[in-house]
Amino acid sequence: MKNTLAIALAAATGLTASAAVAEDIKIGVFLGFTGPIESIVANMAPGAEMAIKEVNDSGKLLGGATVEAVRADTTCIDSAVATAAAERLITADGVKAIVGGDCSGVTTAALQNVAKPNGVVMISPSATSPALSTIEDDGLFFRTAPSDARQGVIVADILKENDISTVAITYTNNDYGKGLADAIATNFTEQGGTVTINAPHEDGKGDYTAEVGALAAAGGELLVVAGYVDQGGRGIVQASIDTGAFDRFYFPDGMVGPSLVANHGADLDGSLGANPGTDSPGAATYSEMATAAGFESGPFSPESYDSAALIMLAMQAAGSAESADLKDKVMEVANAPGEKIFPGELAKALDIIAAGGDVDYVGASAVELIGPGESAGNYRQVTYEGGQEVVVGYR
Amino acid sequence: MDFLNAIVLFSNFVIVPGLAYGSQLALGALGVTLVYGILRFSNFAHGEIMSFGAMIAILVMWAFQGAGISIAPLPTVLLALPFAIVATVFIVLGVDRVVFRYYRVKRSPPLILLIASTGVMFLFNGVIRFVIGPTDQRVDDGARFILRVRDFREATGLSEGLAIKTSQVISLGAAVLCVAGLFWFLNKTRTGKSMRAYSDNEDLALLSGVNPDRVVMFAWILAGSLAVVAGTLYGLDKIYKPFTYLQLLLPIFAAAIVGGVGNPVGAIVGGFVIAFSEVTLTYAYKKFLGYLLPSDWAPEGLAQLLGTDYKFAVSFMILVVVLLVRPTGIFAGRTL
Numbered sequence: 001m002k003n004t005l006a007i008a009l010a011a012a013t014g015l016t017a018s019a020a021v022a023e024d025i026k027i028g029v030f031l032g033f034t035g036p037i038e039s040i041v042a043n044m045a046p047g048a049e050m051a052i053k054e055v056n057d058s059g060k061l062l063g064g065a066t067v068e069a070v071r072a073d074t075t076c077i078d079s080a081v082a083t084a085a086a087e088r089l090i091t092a093d094g095v096k097a098i099v100g101g102d103c104s105g106v107t108t109a110a111l112q113n114v115a116k117p118n119g120v121v122m123i124s125p126s127a128t129s130p131a132l133s134t135i136e137d138d139g140l141f142f143r144t145a146p147s148d149a150r151q152g153v154i155v156a157d158i159l160k161e162n163d164i165s166t167v168a169i170t171y172t173n174n175d176y177g178k179g180l181a182d183a184i185a186t187n188f189t190e191q192g193g194t195v196t197i198n199a200p201h202e203d204g205k206g207d208y209t210a211e212v213g214a215l216a217a218a219g220g221e222l223l224v225v226a227g228y229v230d231q232g233g234r235g236i237v238q239a240s241i242d243t244g245a246f247d248r249f250y251f252p253d254g255m256v257g258p259s260l261v262a263n264h265g266a267d268l269d270g271s272l273g274a275n276p277g278t279d280s281p282g283a284a285t286y287s288e289m290a291t292a293a294g295f296e297s298g299p300f301s302p303e304s305y306d307s308a309a310l311i312m313l314a315m316q317a318a319g320s321a322e323s324a325d326l327k328d329k330v331m332e333v334a335n336a337p338g339e340k341i342f343p344g345e346l347a348k349a350l351d352i353i354a355a356g357g358d359v360d361y362v363g364a365s366a367v368e369l370i371g372p373g374e375s376a377g378n379y380r381q382v383t384y385e386g387g388q389e390v391v392v393g394y395r
Numbered sequence: 396m397d398f399l400n401a402i403v404l405f406s407n408f409v410i411v412p413g414l415a416y417g418s419q420l421a422l423g424a425l426g427v428t429l430v431y432g433i434l435r436f437s438n439f440a441h442g443e444i445m446s447f448g449a450m451i452a453i454l455v456m457w458a459f460q461g462a463g464i465s466i467a468p469l470p471t472v473l474l475a476l477p478f479a480i481v482a483t484v485f486i487v488l489g490v491d492r493v494v495f496r497y498y499r500v501k502r503s504p505p506l507i508l509l510i511a512s513t514g515v516m517f518l519f520n521g522v523i524r525f526v527i528g529p530t531d532q533r534v535d536d537g538a539r540f541i542l543r544v545r546d547f548r549e550a551t552g553l554s555e556g557l558a559i560k561t562s563q564v565i566s567l568g569a570a571v572l573c574v575a576g577l578f579w580f581l582n583k584t585r586t587g588k589s590m591r592a593y594s595d596n597e598d599l600a601l602l603s604g605v606n607p608d609r610v611v612m613f614a615w616i617l618a619g620s621l622a623v624v625a626g627t628l629y630g631l632d633k634i635y636k637p638f639t640y641l642q643l644l645l646p647i648f649a650a651a652i653v654g655g656v657g658n659p660v661g662a663i664v665g666g667f668v669i670a671f672s673e674v675t676l677t678y679a680y681k682k683f684l685g686y687l688l689p690s691d692w693a694p695e696g697l698a699q700l701l702g703t704d705y706k707f708a709v710s711f712m713i714l715v716v717v718l719l720v721r722p723t724g725i726f727a728g729r730t731l
Contacts, residue, residue, distance in 0.1 A: 034529070197697070202704060206629070206639035207416075210677050210703040213408040217679035217697055230531075235634070243407055244544025244556040263533075 025067045025321045027052060027311060028089040030100030030110065030122075031304075032076030036172075036203055036231030039259045041102060044125060045071065046295040047286075047304035047364075048099045051346065055312050058347035060354065062315060069308075074101040074110070076228075077174065077203065082106035086114040096321045097121040099307045102300075104129030104176040111141055121323040123310055123330070125303035128253065129179040133372050139327050144303040144310070144367055145276055146377025148176070151252060152183025154274055154379050154395060155224070156191050159250065162272060166194045167250070168220035170211065170236055172227040173200035180226045180252055196220045201232045208235040209243065216245035222272075224250040229257040241267045248272075256382060256389070257299055266387035275299045277380025278366040279394040286343040286364035302343075302364030303375075309346055309363055310334055316353045334369045336360045396553070401686035403555040407544075413667075413674040415563035415632055418570035421666025422625035423643065424650035425577065425659055426618040432594040432657035433614035434495065436508035439644065443519035444487060444619060445626030446640035450527050452479035452627045453534060453635060460536070468538035470561065472631055480623045487619040488612065490515055499611070516641075523637045532635040534627075535562060562632040569624055574663060577617065581659070586613055594657065642707065646673070649710040653717050655724030664725060669710050677703045 029048050031041045049069045055061050070093045072085040082101060089095045098120060101107035107127040115122045116138055124132075124143040133147050159167065169185060171177030177200065185195045197218035201211045215223060215236075223246040227233025233255050240246040241264065251260065251273030261268065276299070277283065286305060287297040295301075311326065313333040318325035333349075338358030341349040349359045361367055368376045381392050423445060430438040455475035465471050494515060498508050541564055544556030581587040586609065592600040593610045601607060626640060633639075650669045654661025679699035684692075701709065717724060 038530075199702075200704075204636070204638070205642075206633040206636050207412075209408065209412045210674065210706060214677075214679040214697060214699055214703055216408065217681040217683070217699075219682065238634075242540075242560065243558055244548075 025062075025065050025315070026070050026093055026095040027067055027308065028086075028093070028095040028098035028100065029069045029071045029308075030074055030082075030086060030089060030098045031071075031102045032106075033071065033073045035074075035076035035078075036228035037076050037102060037254065037257075039230050040126075040257050040299050043290070043295050043298035043301040044102070044304040046293065047290065047297070047301040048125070048308040050289065050293050051305045051308035051312070054344070054346045055309075055350065058350060060316075060347055060350040061312055062319070062321065065321065067312065070095055072100075074103065074106040076103040076106060079106050079109035082110050083113045086110035090114055090118050090120050095120070096315075097123070097311045097323050097326065099304060099311065100124055102126045103174075104132060104179065105174045108132065108135065108175065111135065111137060115140060119323055121311065121314075121327050121330070123307040125307045126253075126300040127176075129175045130183060131175060131179060133374060137372075139373075140323065142307075142310070142330050142369065142373035144306045144363075144365060144369075144375050145300065146375045146379075148180040148183050148252075150377040151180060151274075151379070152187040154377075154381075155184045155250065155252060156187035156193070157395075158272055158274060158381060159188060159193065159222070160191050164193070164221050166196055166220045167222050167224050168196050168215045168218050168246070169198045169224040169226065170201050170215055171198070172232055172254070173202055176254065177226050180254075181224075184224060184226065184252070201227065201236055203228060203232040205232065205235065208232065208239040212236060212239040212243055212245045215240070216243070220246075222246065222248045222250055224252070225255055226252050227254060229255045229260050234259075234263055237264055237268075251275075251382075253299065258296075261384070261387065261389050268384040269386065271384045272381075273383070273389075274379045274381045274395075276303060276365065276375075276378060277394065278302075278378035279380075280362065280366040280378075282342045282362050282364045282366060289344055297364075305343060306361070306363035306365050306367050309343075310361060310367070312346070313341075313349055313353065313359065313361060316350050331369055331373060333359055334361050334367050397686040399551075400553055400555045401683050403547075403551075403553055403557050404683055404686065407555065407557045409671075409674050409678055411557070411559060411563055413671045415560075415566040416674070417667035417670030418566045419625050419629045419632065419666075420643075420646055420650045420670050421663040422570055422573060422621050422628070423647040424654065424662035424666050425574070426621040426625065427647055427651045428654075428657055428659060428662040429614055429618045429621070431651070433590060433610060434499070434508070436505040436512065437648065437656075438618070439509060439512045440490075440515040440519060441618070441622060441647065442640040442644040443516045443523070444483065444622040445629070445643070446523055446637050447486070447519050447626075448479050448483040448619070448623030449534075449626035449630045449635055449640075450523055450637070451482045452476055452623065453527065453532055453630070455479060456534070465537070467536075468561070470535055470537045470565075470631060472534050472536075472627060473565070476624065476627055479627065480620045483623045484616050484619040487615050491611070491615050520638075520641070527637065529637060532630075534631045534635050537561065560632065562628070566628045566632055569628055570663075573621060573624055574659075577621075577659060580617075586610075590614065645707055645714075646670075646710040649714040653713060653724055655726040658724070658726045661724050661726040668725075669713060672713055673706050673709045676700050676709050677706055 074082040104127045128148045130149040171181035249271040253275040256275040290297040314326040314329040317329040338360040452475045455478045456472045542559040548556045589605040650665035654665025679697040
């Protein structure tokens with residue numbers, strides 16, 4: 001009884017509010033258009049914007065409001081620039097919510113310095129640092145990417161299944177790299193493996209021979225490169241191959257990207273990797289939609305679509321475009337109970353919510369938000385054969 | 396066998412990369428030293444001139460690649476080098492005309508020229524960002540390796556491998572050629588001799604009828620050409636990242652000062668001293684010592700003196716020590 005009353009109330013407020021806000025709603029697309037993961041972002045931003053377009057075409061959000069995407073650059077590495085960009089999005093452009101940021105360091109900075117004080121919701125498709133699970137966020141921060149604490153377990157499992165007992169680890173010297181490397185080292189050691197060295201590398205250098213020399217001195221059957229595919233990570237892999245220091249690698253999420261195979265080709269044969277991804281029907285549908293829209297579904301691209309979709313469904317559920325209202329609805333639309341929603345079905349979801357029903361958004365990346373509002377984590381395990389990336393399974 | 400393995404390991408990670416890096420630094424330091432010897436100021440724009448030259452070389456290389464012209468197995472960028480040198484020399488002469496000449500005619504103190512060169516550095520930096528963008532460009536095509544690790548292991552049966560990249564051999568070869576050419580020019584030609592005279596004693600040289608404009612022009616031509624060669628080789632050997640050349644400025648100046656500013660021999664020696672100090676101080680000797688020492692003496696840790704992040708700190712330390720102990724450098728500098 002109480003439940004139906006609440007739904008009726010929500011629907012009623014939704015109706016009244018929709019009449020008031022049938023206007024332009026701006027959503028920030030806050031990703032690293034320049035910087036160390038720019039090749040990955042090239043497929044992330046169109047994902048988020050595709051969800052926005054889908055909602056606009058349906059004309060069903062809050063009684064016909066249109067949504068406009070406003071892009072801003074996080075640079076992935078420069079927290080000062082990212083903070084200024086987030087400031088601009090919120091104060092000058094007046095965005096109601098933000099899809100992003102992408103890398104953990106800049107996301108943390110933008111959240112604490114700008115989004116939290118201004119009470120704006122951020123849903124990140126790709127910030128994976130474990131530190132973001134426990135951050136003070138006033139309930140404003142969510143992510144459709146899993147925490148690296150989970151990735152650490154996955155990496156240790158994959159290495160063990162491939163009978164690897166000693167590894168060297170190198171990580172990009174920032175929040176993301178350090179968090180991930182520590183998670184991998186802890187889990188791998190618990191499973192009885194040996195980490196010979198866990199050393200940072202700086203991005204943006206021309207030459208990584210010295211770093212690789214130190215890694216080679218420590219030795220290991222395989223090198224775990226917790227870096228960025230368009231930055232130091234590539235330099236490390238290139239120098240390792242050139243000097244013959246390592247010929248097998250493990251690539252976590254920041255490294256599995258289209259430019260990896262393009263740069264190193266068959267030299268990667270026998271290497272392993274995994275990045276967030278799923279074999280749920282949503283992923284396939286999304287991939288087709290992406291191709292039709294003129295881009296490719298790459299790493300974190302489905303998560304970007306889902307982040308944008310969640311924001312808009314939560315707006316519909318809250319009956320308001322304001323972050324203060326929609327922040328309490330994100331978990332509700334993302335999880336069961338309710339009708340399962342796949343990519344391309346946003347119009348249907350908006351209808352159900354408007355009619356007072358409940359949705360369980362599954363989306364392109366099998367969204368299931370746990371704990372403080374982060375994805376439970378589905379990973380796509382790959383290996384490299386004959387200069388190609390081959391998917392071996394999902395976990 | 397262990398001894399051979401140790402030698403091969405050391406060659407692969409220290410000697411071969413050190414020689415290539417040293418050649419690149421030496422070429423850069425030669426340019427700095429030439430400008431200092433003739434124009435008497437530290438040219439902070441030198442790093443960006445290297446980057447600019449390499450950029451032109453890459454643009455010309457793309458044109459060649461587009462037209463299907465190549466000199467395989469050598470990298471195409473070598474073919475583009477002469478064009479880049481000509482273009483860069485023209486630009487550098489133009490900059491001298493509009494910026495440096497003004498201060499030279501006014502006989503401004505070297506500090507003013509140094510600050511002007513910093514301005515030129517930012518200008519070049521902006522132009523490069525504009526033309527080619529801040530992203531990395533791969534320069535190496537053709538046969539990347541002369542000796543591959545796998546082939547070396549199979550041929551020798553050793554457990555350690557040695558890799559020699561084409562770009563490393565080209566770096567060393569180009570450095571030898573440039574240095575030989577430069578010394579021939581300075582010692583045998585009339586212009587070279589007048590440059591040395593001008594550098595030694597400006598007033599006396601002017602009295603003897605040396606044309607100062609000609610000397611300055613040749614100094615820029617030589618410094619510009621060396622910068623293009625050094626910049627392109629660095630990009631070929633590592634990767635062309637426009638902004639790493641700014642970081643290269645410190646080791647290059649360290650090399651010039653350690654050898655003795657204004658002294659070409661010093662610049663070459665300084666280049667190799669800096670390169671090998673950086674590499675040997677940051678190398679982890681664990682495996683190397685493991686081969687050489689009895690097994691129970693082998694070190695537990697990495698046996699690394701300094702973390703690799705301190706690479707640039709090494710050149711800075713050497714710079715400070717040299718300035719304190721022997722400010723003139725290894726070969727007392729100031730004249731060509």
